[in-house]
Amino acid sequence: MTAWSFRLREGITAAIDASSIRRTNCEQKTLSEIAKLPIAVDGRTEPLGECFRIARQAGGPDRMALEGDLKNVHGIASRHEAGEFAVQGDVGHYLAAGMSGGSLTVRGSAGDFVAGPVGTDRVGMRGGTIQITGCVGRQAGLRMRRGSLLIEGAVGAMLAGSM
Secondary structure (H helix, E strand, C coil), rough: CEEEEECCCCCCCCCECCCCCCCCHHHHHHHHHHCCEEEECCCCEEHHHHHEEEEECCCCCCCCEEEECCCCCCCCCCCCCEEEEECCCCCCCCCCCCCCCCEEEEEEECCCCCCEEEEEEECCCEEEEEEEECCCCCCCCCCCCCEEEEECCCCCCCCCCCC
């Protein structure tokens, strides 16, 4: 079992698609290989290590952790399927889109489309548990089929649309 930690580097204000930060993309890779994984930053491809400081710890449960000012980071925990995912800070849109298992805890607020579908998928979240201590934007739980979505703060319009 392994725990990975991703800390957003200071001064980064570009929109980042973090959907490639997944357990399956990090398994069996060295830290330098993970740092070279491609990530979309303002529409161009950059190495993951250019945006995040990455650390790895062997032992314990499978866990992914992100922290920093993540308001412009979108797609966090997208297609998450097993293990723990923990986020410290506010996050952008499409949090846990297409999630099918595992757990996600966000100590902060999230943007629009939490647990919704990914891209052209017809269904959103299909399993697992999401707990958010802050607020969420519009259309949280859109087309959600299974799992639990726990929100401690306010929610935007169209909560659980087509659930």
